[in-house]
Amino acid sequence: MAWQYSDKTKQIFMDAVQGKPGTHLGEIENPDGEGQHGSIVCGDAIKFTFRVERNEDPLKDVIVEAKYLTFGCTSAIAASEALCTLIEGRGLTPIEALKITNQDIVDFLEGLPQQKVHCSVMGAEALEGAVVDWAQKRGVDLAAQGVRLTGAGADEDEGRVVCKCYGITEPYLRRKVKELNLRTIEDIVSALKAGGMCGACRYAPGGLQDILNETWGAGEPAPTTVAAAPVAEGEMSPFQLYRKIEQVIDETVRPVLQSDGGDIELVDIKGWKVYCSLKGACASCMGAARTLQLIVERSLKDQVDERIQVVPI
Amino acid sequence: MSEPTSIYADNNATTAVAPEVAAAMQPFLGPEFYNPSSMYEPAQGVAEAVGRARQTVADFLGGVTPREVVFTSCATESNNMAIFGVAAAVPARKHIVTSAVEHPAVLEVCKEMQRRGYEVTYLGVDRHGRLSTADYVRALRPDTLLVSLMHANNETGVVWPVGDWARIAKETDPGIVFHTDATQSAGKLSLDLTGELKHVDLLSFSGHKMHAPKGVGALFMRRGTPLRPYMLGGHQEESRRGGTENVPYIAALARACELAREHEADMPRIAKLRDWLQEELSRRITHLEVNGLGVERTPNTLHVSCHFIEGEAMLYDLNRYGIYASTGSACSSGSLEPSHVLQALGVPFTALHGSIRFSFSAYTTEAEVRRIAEVFPEVVANLRKMSPYWDQKNNLPRETGPA
Numbered sequence: 001m002a003w004q005y006s007d008k009t010k011q012i013f014m015d016a017v018q019g020k021p022g023t024h025l026g027e028i029e030n031p032d033g034e035g036q037h038g039s040i041v042c043g044d045a046i047k048f049t050f051r052v053e054r055n056e057d058p059l060k061d062v063i064v065e066a067k068y069l070t071f072g073c074t075s076a077i078a079a080s081e082a083l084c085t086l087i088e089g090r091g092l093t094p095i096e097a098l099k100i101t102n103q104d105i106v107d108f109l110e111g112l113p114q115q116k117v118h119c120s121v122m123g124a125e126a127l128e129g130a131v132v133d134w135a136q137k138r139g140v141d142l143a144a145q146g147v148r149l150t151g152a153g154a155d156e157d158e159g160r161v162v163c164k165c166y167g168i169t170e171p172y173l174r175r176k177v178k179e180l181n182l183r184t185i186e187d188i189v190s191a192l193k194a195g196g197m198c199g200a201c202r203y204a205p206g207g208l209q210d211i212l213n214e215t216w217g218a219g220e221p222a223p224t225t226v227a228a229a230p231v232a233e234g235e236m237s238p239f240q241l242y243r244k245i246e247q248v249i250d251e252t253v254r255p256v257l258q259s260d261g262g263d264i265e266l267v268d269i270k271g272w273k274v275y276c277s278l279k280g281a282c283a284s285c286m287g288a289a290r291t292l293q294l295i296v297e298r299s300l301k302d303q304v305d306e307r308i309q310v311v312p313i
Numbered sequence: 314m315s316e317p318t319s320i321y322a323d324n325n326a327t328t329a330v331a332p333e334v335a336a337a338m339q340p341f342l343g344p345e346f347y348n349p350s351s352m353y354e355p356a357q358g359v360a361e362a363v364g365r366a367r368q369t370v371a372d373f374l375g376g377v378t379p380r381e382v383v384f385t386s387c388a389t390e391s392n393n394m395a396i397f398g399v400a401a402a403v404p405a406r407k408h409i410v411t412s413a414v415e416h417p418a419v420l421e422v423c424k425e426m427q428r429r430g431y432e433v434t435y436l437g438v439d440r441h442g443r444l445s446t447a448d449y450v451r452a453l454r455p456d457t458l459l460v461s462l463m464h465a466n467n468e469t470g471v472v473w474p475v476g477d478w479a480r481i482a483k484e485t486d487p488g489i490v491f492h493t494d495a496t497q498s499a500g501k502l503s504l505d506l507t508g509e510l511k512h513v514d515l516l517s518f519s520g521h522k523m524h525a526p527k528g529v530g531a532l533f534m535r536r537g538t539p540l541r542p543y544m545l546g547g548h549q550e551e552s553r554r555g556g557t558e559n560v561p562y563i564a565a566l567a568r569a570c571e572l573a574r575e576h577e578a579d580m581p582r583i584a585k586l587r588d589w590l591q592e593e594l595s596r597r598i599t600h601l602e603v604n605g606l607g608v609e610r611t612p613n614t615l616h617v618s619c620h621f622i623e624g625e626a627m628l629y630d631l632n633r634y635g636i637y638a639s640t641g642s643a644c645s646s647g648s649l650e651p652s653h654v655l656q657a658l659g660v661p662f663t664a665l666h667g668s669i670r671f672s673f674s675a676y677t678t679e680a681e682v683r684r685i686a687e688v689f690p691e692v693v694a695n696l697r698k699m700s701p702y703w704d705q706k707n708n709l710p711r712e713t714g715p716a
Contacts, residue, residue: 200551203402203541267447275450311484313446
């Protein structure tokens with residue numbers, strides 16, 4: 001499937017894959033900080049490492065090098081590359097680096113398709129893991145420094161596993177739903193992958209929908225996809241639209257079908273959906289459905305409105 | 314040819330447990346009694362058996378993913394789970410489309426949904442049990458939550474094009490969930506949920522209509538279908554249906570599904586016997602109505618209505634000959650009302666109470682069907698002799714009978 005990546009995302013990916021100078025593919029030996037996120041089972045995983053220039057005061061350590069190994073798609077690799085670029089050589093201390101969010105990564109890539117937002121989240125999670133690792137190695141008490149961890153590694157995230165496929169816990173979900181302003185199940189799947197494999201946790205009691213409802217309130221009734229054809233200024237009213245559809249069928253479509261010994265019955269119209277059934281010779285023809293699609297839909301699109309869809313019945 | 318001692322022609326009610334199926338259950342009624350959730354090795358063997366059974370059922374349904382199969386206790390449970398579960402998951406939509414001839418396991422649930430504030434459209438049928446696709450299309454609304462239409466009718470055997478209807482629902486609005494009760498078609502027609510039925514979201518069926526014992530069924534739940542489980546309390550079935558797995562019966566259902574694929578090859582023979590009996594009865598009995606005439610039916614079902622006599626009396630008399638069948642008459646149901654299916658079909662009132670259903674299985678023999686053809690016309694003739702609506706002398710309906 002071709003995703004709509006920004007040119008920048010594509011460029012970063014190509015550069016990384018070809019190992020162009022300035023890219024960050026690789027692993028630092030004896031790193032000062034190492035963080036991982038995802039797993040091969042989940043379909044993508046990152047191992048992120050950085051090296052600091054050590055100061056006598058560990059709080060003044062400055063990140064000088066960052067590298068990654070990533071198993072994943074174009075955007076996972078581009079997001080990893082973006083993370084390293086945002087961090088390396090900017091004089092950031094590890095604690096300062098924590099301010100980089102998944103949104104910064106998305107912005108750096110000049111946007112990510114909705115389904116791919118989880119790639120940027122993965123990068124931010126790995127960064128946090130690496131900073132925690134650094135803090136342990138350097139004896140820094142992050143909590144005492146006023147750092148609140150937000151990633152999957154945070155202690156508070158131990159809890160009931162909601163999404164078993166990706167091993168995602170309830171506290172983590174609750175926090176991320178708020179933090180990333182996730183409003184629908186699709187948002188959660190896109191950003192966190194939770195519920196994206198078997199889907200069993202989506203509507204289970206205590207599952208994704210419940211977490212969304214508890215976070216945001218049960219909310220307005222979901223909009224349904226069959227609305228009456230919207231009438232904008234200068235557009236036909238539903239009555240005029242239906243008349244026009246009937247007219248086109250009577251004057252253009254039916255004569256063509258009848259010349260082959262067939263006929264067409266207009267059964268119903270809902271919004272832009274036009275329900276037709278073929279009668280007579282056409283009904284037994286193997287190409288009946290295709291005939292409808294081709295002749296009827298094309299005629300109606302050309303002569304009435306491009307938004308019309310024909311549903312053969 | 315010796316006369317069979319008893320003839321079971323009520324396979325739409327339940328079926329005999331096949332010997333192969335009974336054998337498949339045995340290990341789990343004996344040494345392999347462990348809880349599949351336990352960690353020790355013998356229990357893991359039982360868990361694997363459940364996994365294999367799930368794979369077999371998934372194959373039977375046209376090669377779906379095993380996790381799309383949820384084991385339940387029966388089709389009634391599957392239907393309840395489907396309708397209540399979808400409603401609980403999608404509270405914004407409040408309209409359900411179903412038919413007037415569904416099994417009570419769907420109909421009663423829909424009535425309960427009405428009490429809970431839902432609107433339900435009950436689509437009617439014509440004299441032979443056909444439901445108009447145009448009526449169906451017109452019933453779909455922007456707030457339609459669920460369509461529940463049966464694959465084959467339990468009384469008449471009439472088969473509906475649910476695959477096509479599911480497509481229409483999805484093309485109208487992908488948010489509409491399509492459920493079908495396939496209890497009467499499972500084991501008789503192929504259920505291809507990756508082909509002909511690929512737009513169906515939920516499909517219920519039961520083991521005991523296909524030579525497994527009573528007490529086991531399944532719900533096919535297409536991945537991504539919004540459904541909130543209501544049997545809570547365990548992680549079994551991916552937390553979609555709690556409760557320790559009924560392992561012997563699950564093994565039985567899987568074996569029955571394998572067997573059904575063998576029996577499928579035998580269905581043309583059954584259809585031929587049914588068609589032969591239909592012709593024979595139509596020839597030998599006057600004032601007989603075949604319900605579902607000229608319409609696609611499950612191959613094993615023949616449903617007829619005899620004017621001026623009563624169904625329960627027919628059954629009772631057939632019983633004398635060791636022939637077991639079923640009727641939709643009021644007397645047999647305990648409700649004083651003739652079957653809702655026959656009423657929906659508009660069977661004439663003089664025949665409404667005189668209905669009888671013969672339903673066969675792969676184990677039905679030609680000799681048995683011949684015996685029915687011999688006996689049943691006699692039974693009808695005898696009862697008509699007693700009927701105040703029948704002119705015995707001229708063997709015709711009487712012009713005036715008790716009002």
